[in-house]
Amino acid sequence: MNEQYSETVRLAQRLIQFDTSNRGGGDANPELPAAQFIAAYLTDLGLQPEIYEAAPGRANVIAQIPGANPELPGLVLHGHLDVVPADPANWSVDPFAGEIRDGMLWGRGAVDMKQMDAMMLTAVAELLRAGEKPRRNITLTFFADEENGGVFGSEFMVREHPEVFAGNGYAISEVGGYSIYLGDKRAYLLQTGEKxxxxxxxxxxxxxxxxxxxxxxxxxxxxxxxxxxxxxxxxPITLGETTSNLLAEIEKLTGPGSPQELVARTGAAATFIDATLxxxxxxxxxxxxxxxxxxxxxxxxxxxxxxxxxxxxxxxxxxxxxxxxxxxxxxxxxxIDLEVPFAGEAVDAMISALQKHDPDALVLPYLLSGGTDNKALAELGISGYGFAPLLLPPELDFPAMFHGVDERVPLAALDFGHRVLVDLLREF
Ligand SMILES: [Zn+2]
Missing domain, CATH: 3.30.70.360 (Alpha-Beta Plaits)
Structure with a gap:
């Protein structure tokens, strides 16, 4: 590994190099090699990770990290190890090489979601190496098979091993926490619901x-x-709690408009938001x-x-x-669909961790048009959020990166996300 890059960047790069393509319907490259790599990293931190295979090679890795206040509801900090396939013929780089070019890390999984897997790992590592504990218990989880609805991943774990998640009240994972621009103002979308x-x-x-x-x-x-x-x-356009909140905030910042006009003012993010109305x-x-x-x-x-x-x-x-x-x-x-309030201790903690590193940051709630592993965890009564914090440049069409060609993420955004997550684990 090249020492000129941060540990978060190097880990994300290494994880991209495990080709964990998931073609759906049980046809996938096994997650096991990536899971074993993560388990070895966690073992080096003094943790006792466990690997759960739902089928040969379809591996989930989970480690319990005791918090300083074990009586508080715990946090499932979770990512997934699989990625959607990538056809190299369409890409400017080898999608599984983890190439670094123009200040960005390129490859399948660079935003969905090996970058967050790496940010989670190095945030935990930073605390544990300093002899610190997170404020509350953490169930650090890396699921298989998310891109296929979690059959060998979150659905399997929640059904067969629910005890692993006992004591947890909150979950934090992907597809939220990234920055968008409303005119010259930077805002972060915090995902508080899923269709x-x-x-x-x-x-x-x-x-x-x-x-x-x-x-x-x-x-x-x-x-x-x-x-x-x-x-x-x-x-028909139908506004629920999350989308009403979001549009009211956009209106406050940019002036009145119809729902569609307000969504259009979010630039590239509009392609993520328009389907949520x-x-x-x-x-x-x-x-x-x-x-x-x-x-x-x-x-x-x-x-x-x-x-x-x-x-x-x-x-x-x-x-x-x-x-x-x-x-x-x-x-x-x-x-199922999910919707949790844009309020409460978890939301406050995520906003405060972001604002520590981006003091003028506005944080807006949004509904995800897709789904994540939070749906499975909700069956256990765990409230899930999408919060993979990334400070992105305005010119990057970030929503197009998800399952897109030339998926890539700025290196600086990975280091930003790492720092925000470190503070979140300390303070929440
Ligand atoms: Zn994903």
Whole structure:
């Protein structure tokens, strides 16, 4: 490792070099080598990490760190070890080399989320090496399989080993804590909620027949028409607690405007926020037919539905109504929504740790249009936040980095995040 870079940068780089690509549906490179590397690092700090394999190689690593005030509700500080795949042909660098160029660390996982894994590790290391304890107990957790809904990761751990998380009241992890710009003012988005998700399979049935005959009852055209009706549906803008708070803050800073206008003022972050004002449906798979001259008797599609807090059931019912009685609909996966108040001791501690290192920082709540491992931990009554603190330059289109080509993060942002997390562990 090159000593000219900080330990956080070097660790993030090393973690990127473990190709933990997750292709979904149980098809993934094992997380085990990365988990063993992290376990060795934690053992060197005097901790007793445990590796839990949900399937061969699909490894989760967990270490308990006693706090100075063990009677306080504990904190699950968690990251995930897997990444989405990267096609090297599209990238300017080898996505798994951990290249450092132009003051940035490049590679798959540089923002989702090996940078936070490294920041968490070096923040804990800094305290323990100085003989300090975090203020409250920490369950330091690195999950497998997050990009596949946590089947071999958070869902497995919460179901099979809930005792690991006993005594915890809070969780902190990814997709929040990064800076955005509102005009010349820097603000940080603190994630205090997640939309719900449902992956639904649609099926149209018809009559199989020779492709040369007059069309009778073709399931493909029936399904296509139904999907088009769904695509044309305009879901209303509906503000909940988190999004109302966020827009009120943006309005205070930049003046009045419609919800869409206010969101647009957040620059690149608008692409993250706009989908949090309404429900969304996207067709993601289509499957029908097996021969050019045979009309099949069935056609199928998969829809990725994301729902605002509290709206899952009503939304699915409305979708079925739009599709009509001829389309069968199976909910194949359903994930809960989350929303916690933008207030309380955890929120205060995160804001104060940020402002210690960026005194003028504004902190705004936001709802995540996607999902994280916080959904699984919520089943244990643990309140989760997205807070991977990064001070970013205005010109970086950060939301585009998630699952994007040429994923990269400024080195200075990693060192900033490390310092904020050190203070958070000390003070919270
Ligand atoms: Zn992630």
């Amino acid at each position: 719900g998700n449902a992956w639904i399979k649609l099926r149209a049935r018809g009559v199989a027949q020779h492709g040369s005959r007059l069309p009778v009852d073709n399931p493909i055209t029936k399904l296509a028409a139904a999907i088009n009706r769904l695509a044309e549906k305009e879901w 309404q429900n969304t449906c996207n067709v993601t798979r289509l499957n029908a037919g097996y021969m050019h001259n045979v009309v099949p008797d069935v056609a199928e599609a998969v829809i990725d539905v994301r729902t605002l807090p509290g709206q899952k059931e009503a939304t699915l019912a409305e979708i079925q109504e739009i599709l009509g009685p001829d389309i069968e609909m199976d909910v194949q996966f359903s994930g």
